[in-house]
Amino acid sequence: MSATTYGWLILAFPLAGMTVNALGWKLIGGRTAGWIATAAIFGSFLSALGALADMLDHHEEERIFTDALFTYAETAGFKAELGILVDPLSLFMCLVVSGVSTLIHLYSVAYLESDEGYSRYFAYLNYFVFSMLLLVLAGNLLILIIGWAFVGAASYLLISFWYRRNTATAAGTKAFVINVLGDVGLVIGAFLLFSETGALDWAGVFEGSRDAFTTNDGTLVAACLMILVGAFAKSAQLPLHTWLADAMEGPTPVSALIHAATMVTAGVYLIARTHPLFEQAPAAADVAAIVGTATLLFAASVALVVTDLKRIIAYSTISQIGYMVLGVAVFAYGAGLFHLMTHAFFKALLFMGAGSIIGAMGGIQSIDRMGGFRRAMPFTFVTFTIGALALSGFPLLSGFFSKDEILAFTLNRGGWYVVLAVLAYVAAGVTAFYSFRMVFRVFFGEPVPEARELEGGHIAHHDPANPMTGEPEDTDVGFPGPEHHIAEREWPMKVAMGTLAALAIVGGAVAVPGLTDTLEKFLEPTFHESRHIEEHPSDAAEYMGLAVGALIGITGIFVAYLLYIRRPGRTLALRERFRGVHDFLERKWYWDELIDAAFVRPARAAGNAGRTVVESVLVQGVIVGGATGAVRAATSLARTLQSGYLRAYVLLLFAGAGLLTLYFLIAAS
Amino acid sequence: MWFEDLMFFVAAALALAGAFGVVVLRNPFYSVLSLVVHLIALAILFLLLHAQFIAAAQVVVYAGAVMVLYVFVVAYVGGVEDDRDRDPGVVGQLGPLFALFLAVELVIALLGTGLSALDTGGAEIEAGFGSPAEIGELLLRKMLVPFEAASFLLLVAAVGAVVLARKRRGLPDEGIV
Amino acid sequence: MDVAWFLVVSALIFCIGAAGVLTRRNPLVVLLCLELMLNAGNLALISFSRMHGSGDGQIFALIVMVIAACEVVVGLGLIVGMYRRRLPVDVDAMSELRG
Numbered sequence: 001m002s003a004t005t006y007g008w009l010i011l012a013f014p015l016a017g018m019t020v021n022a023l024g025w026k027l028i029g030g031r032t033a034g035w036i037a038t039a040a041i042f043g044s045f046l047s048a049l050g051a052l053a054d055m056l057d058h059h060e061e062e063r064i065f066t067d068a069l070f071t072y073a074e075t076a077g078f079k080a081e082l083g084i085l086v087d088p089l090s091l092f093m094c095l096v097v098s099g100v101s102t103l104i105h106l107y108s109v110a111y112l113e114s115d116e117g118y119s120r121y122f123a124y125l126n127y128f129v130f131s132m133l134l135l136v137l138a139g140n141l142l143i144l145i146i147g148w149a150f151v152g153a154a155s156y157l158l159i160s161f162w163y164r165r166n167t168a169t170a171a172g173t174k175a176f177v178i179n180v181l182g183d184v185g186l187v188i189g190a191f192l193l194f195s196e197t198g199a200l201d202w203a204g205v206f207e208g209s210r211d212a213f214t215t216n217d218g219t220l221v222a223a224c225l226m227i228l229v230g231a232f233a234k235s236a237q238l239p240l241h242t243w244l245a246d247a248m249e250g251p252t253p254v255s256a257l258i259h260a261a262t263m264v265t266a267g268v269y270l271i272a273r274t275h276p277l278f279e280q281a282p283a284a285a286d287v288a289a290i291v292g293t294a295t296l297l298f299a300a301s302v303a304l305v306v307t308d309l310k311r312i313i314a315y316s317t318i319s320q321i322g323y324m325v326l327g328v329a330v331f332a333y334g335a336g337l338f339h340l341m342t343h344a345f346f347k348a349l350l351f352m353g354a355g356s357i358i359g360a361m362g363g364i365q366s367i368d369r370m371g372g373f374r375r376a377m378p379f380t381f382v383t384f385t386i387g388a389l390a391l392s393g394f395p396l397l398s399g400f401f402s403k404d405e406i407l408a409f410t411l412n413r414g415g416w417y418v419v420l421a422v423l424a425y426v427a428a429g430v431t432a433f434y435s436f437r438m439v440f441r442v443f444f445g446e447p448v449p450e451a452r453e454l455e456g457g458h459i460a461h462h463d464p465a466n467p468m469t470g471e472p473e474d475t476d477v478g479f480p481g482p483e484h485h486i487a488e489r490e491w492p493m494k495v496a497m498g499t500l501a502a503l504a505i506v507g508g509a510v511a512v513p514g515l516t517d518t519l520e521k522f523l524e525p526t527f528h529e530s531r532h533i534e535e536h537p538s539d540a541a542e543y544m545g546l547a548v549g550a551l552i553g554i555t556g557i558f559v560a561y562l563l564y565i566r567r568p569g570r571t572l573a574l575r576e577r578f579r580g581v582h583d584f585l586e587r588k589w590y591w592d593e594l595i596d597a598a599f600v601r602p603a604r605a606a607g608n609a610g611r612t613v614v615e616s617v618l619v620q621g622v623i624v625g626g627a628t629g630a631v632r633a634a635t636s637l638a639r640t641l642q643s644g645y646l647r648a649y650v651l652l653l654f655a656g657a658g659l660l661t662l663y664f665l666i667a668a669s
Numbered sequence: 670m671w672f673e674d675l676m677f678f679v680a681a682a683l684a685l686a687g688a689f690g691v692v693v694l695r696n697p698f699y700s701v702l703s704l705v706v707h708l709i710a711l712a713i714l715f716l717l718l719h720a721q722f723i724a725a726a727q728v729v730v731y732a733g734a735v736m737v738l739y740v741f742v743v744a745y746v747g748g749v750e751d752d753r754d755r756d757p758g759v760v761g762q763l764g765p766l767f768a769l770f771l772a773v774e775l776v777i778a779l780l781g782t783g784l785s786a787l788d789t790g791g792a793e794i795e796a797g798f799g800s801p802a803e804i805g806e807l808l809l810r811k812m813l814v815p816f817e818a819a820s821f822l823l824l825v826a827a828v829g830a831v832v833l834a835r836k837r838r839g840l841p842d843e844g845i846v
Numbered sequence: 847m848d849v850a851w852f853l854v855v856s857a858l859i860f861c862i863g864a865a866g867v868l869t870r871r872n873p874l875v876v877l878l879c880l881e882l883m884l885n886a887g888n889l890a891l892i893s894f895s896r897m898h899g900s901g902d903g904q905i906f907a908l909i910v911m912v913i914a915a916c917e918v919v920v921g922l923g924l925i926v927g928m929y930r931r932r933l934p935v936d937v938d939a940m941s942e943l944r945g
Contacts, residue, residue, distance in 0.1 A: 647938065731911060804908070807904075
């Protein structure tokens with residue numbers, strides 16, 4: 001079978017899984033829906049492997065395949081079709097997405113077992129994977145935008161999965177609105193490109209842009225900036241990042257899948273895919289680099305102080321995607337995508353571990369209430385720590401190689417990029433610190449009552465409540481189910497987490513500088529026309545970067561160790577001393593308040609003004625009232641003529657006749 | 670010739686006097702009588718215009734039948750002097766003014782516009798002009814449709830009058846006289 | 847006589863009738879004044895018939911007389927009806943058809 005046939009299969013499996021789960025949910029009981037969904041995604045993964053096998057059979061120059069199912073419209077010079085593009089980049093993304101998705105589906109089979117909306121969950125999850133794969137495999141801008149929009153919809157459905165929770169639905173709406181902003185940007189960008197190049201498919205657009213635009217051409221920069229708006233909204237970069245933290249309202253596997261491994265990386269994929277445009281408009285690429293750096297610093301600083309376990313990991317995600325954006329913005333595609341892959345592994349692992357911990361806590365998510373779970377949950381402890389080590393860039397783990405490769409490339413560009421690289425190194429230290437903040441707070445220290453209960457062999461149980469607001473809930477449909485699951489007791493969760501932990505350790509092997517460059521060679525057919533493909537930092541520079549990165553990572557871990565293990569309580573004292581800074585960070589640099597003041601309030605005020613002034617006074621009063629009033633006034637004049645008095649009528653009659661005669665008299669003379 | 674001119678002025682004066690009488694006299698019965706005088710004067714004017722049949726019809730039908738009808742109704746409804754017309758109101762004061770304005774206008778129109786045809790005594794006519802024979806021939810030939818329509822209208826009016834004047838059974842009549 | 851004289855007389859009678867319709871409040875008298883106006887019209891018609899030398903005007907005048915008769919019949923019937931129902935026989939009192 002050809003690569004493109006595998007490509008269609010990759011799309012078909014999740015679609016089938018979704019349909020079966022969605023239509024037959026009443027007939028499917030127990031965990032069956034979960035197994036169906038997992039099998040569907042696994043089928044997708046196998047198809048991706050098949051496509052990989054077929055692709056490797058071909059010569060390097062011939063590894064780009066396109067295929068179309070049908071044509072939507074074909075008019076003068078314009079062709080819109082349902083087309084896919086199977087090339088190294090999209091296949092790489094497919095492998096990552098379908099692979100990690102399979103593991104997350106496996107995890108969810110056990111995690112969500114007692115939830116009333118089990119089948120619905122898996123239908124949504126399959127729909128999401130289908131949309132993401134569609135986005136990644138899109139062969140033209142049209143299908144990309146369709147996949148983009150689907151993914152946004154899936155995100156909304158999954159964030160507000162527990163739909164009776166007010167905070168969840170509000171978060172889902174927030175995510176969707178910001179996503180739509182990104183969609184608008186993407187569509188405008190696509191249209192600008194189409195208007196100048198006349199093509200929608202990738203090859204046509206890239207060739208056309210080479211002819212139609214000069215370097216840093218105004219329209220091209222505008223188009224690229226619009227694409228960046230879309231990318232930033234989807235990937236939660238500044239200033240469109242506020243939705244991701246709130247999106248933690250969804251079930252933990254959803255956070256793992258969508259908001260760590262796959263959907264939020266769509267923006268990075270987009271920039272990588274449209275790299276010819278960004279290389280032709282370096283101004284836009286610079287904007288992306290600056291925004292990426294700013295985001296990674298910002299998010300790292302906030303992750304220092306927030307106390308909800310999932311939100312720490314969420315801010316960590318925002319920060320790490322900032323690294324990826326920085327990577328592709330400085331044209332280090334291999335490095336950026338490498339980090340995308342390793343991040344998918346360890347971030348999904350971290351979320352899964354968090355899910356296990358929250359299960360052990362009976363639904364409570366605040367790390368202020370956690371502690372000393374090391375003895376009660378050994379497996380979770382080991383895997384979580386592996387994930388944290390990978391995140392911190394501990395030597396020889398996957399995160400170590402990927403993150404530092406990006407920074408080495410950034411330094412290599414020279415000029416003001418050095419500033420960005422330095423800031424990114426600082427943030428790497430902060431990253432290591434907060435990762436181990438989590439580890440030490442949750443697993444070390446005095447065991448909390450829930451941990452003691454678990455050591456006794458019994459999972460703690462609390463009355464169901466909203467973890468953020470404490471509002472009491474029930475466990476019927478629309479809320480989480482009554483049972484909590486931990487990895488130690490559920491083999492699907494164990495298998496998933498174990499696999500990811502293994503990948504987090506060895507994943508770096510594909511791109512050890514100086515030794516292997518499997519990933520870069522594999523991706524070369526897609527990027528071979530890039531002007532910057534030869535701008536490789538020297539091996540010496542890379543080793544230097546690795547050493548610096550390792551040092552910073554270990555320092556961060558050490559500082560966390562000092563503050564949390566050696567001198568517990570020190571952090572509380574620090575918080576008191578730097579109260580202002582702490583509050584500023586904890587309120588997420590007041591971004592939500594800023595957006596509220598800049599957009600929400602003016603919009604509300606405008607709406608109110610519209611209602612009171614425009615609607616009531618202007619439309620009702622002046623236009624409607626005025627029109628009717630004028631008509632009434634005019635007709636009241638006519639009404640006075642209808643007095644009912646015969647003689648008055650006769651008078652008018654004669655007066656009219658007289659005037660008429662007068663007219664004719666004058667006219668005739 | 671002079672006789673005709675004299676008759677014209679006499680008849681015209683009578684007609685106008687009769688008209689004035691209708692409008693001015695307070696007692697409706699006197700108004701009716703005044704109208705009869707006016708109608709007869711008008712018949713004389715018709716004769717002067719060689720409309721013999723019309724003149725005869727005017728006297729017999731109009732002055733004879735219609736005015737008799739009027740007399741009956743005046744006798745029934747109230748022929749006594751009534752003070753209804755004491756207060757004519759705004760319309761009643763403006764009315765004569767308008768009429769005067771209209772009269773002036775029409776007279777100017779007739780005399781001042783220089784319509785040449787009006788200055789003649791009329792076209793050449795042969796002997797039978799205006800005789801019953803000619804009227805009858807016109808009625809039954811050229812003007813058949815108006816003739817038949819008019820007769821239909823008379824029928825409708827007669828039926829209508831009967832309907833208006835009869836007593837309605839079953840309806841609450843407040844003291845029908 | 848010139849036809850114009852007859853027409854002047856007709857115009858004057860018409861205006862006198864108009865004045866009467868406007869001034870009087872007794873419906874009987876109003877109808878009488880209406881008759882005056884119709885007669886004025888008749889006179890004009892006969893005059894023009896004489897002027898043109900054709901009999902059409904006279905037929906027209908005859909039909910006008912028929913119309914006048916019908917109108918009088920119905921009008922008087924109305925007045926009789928008003929009187930019999932003890933309504934005020936006054937043109938100004940009949941003013942319910944107002945806007």
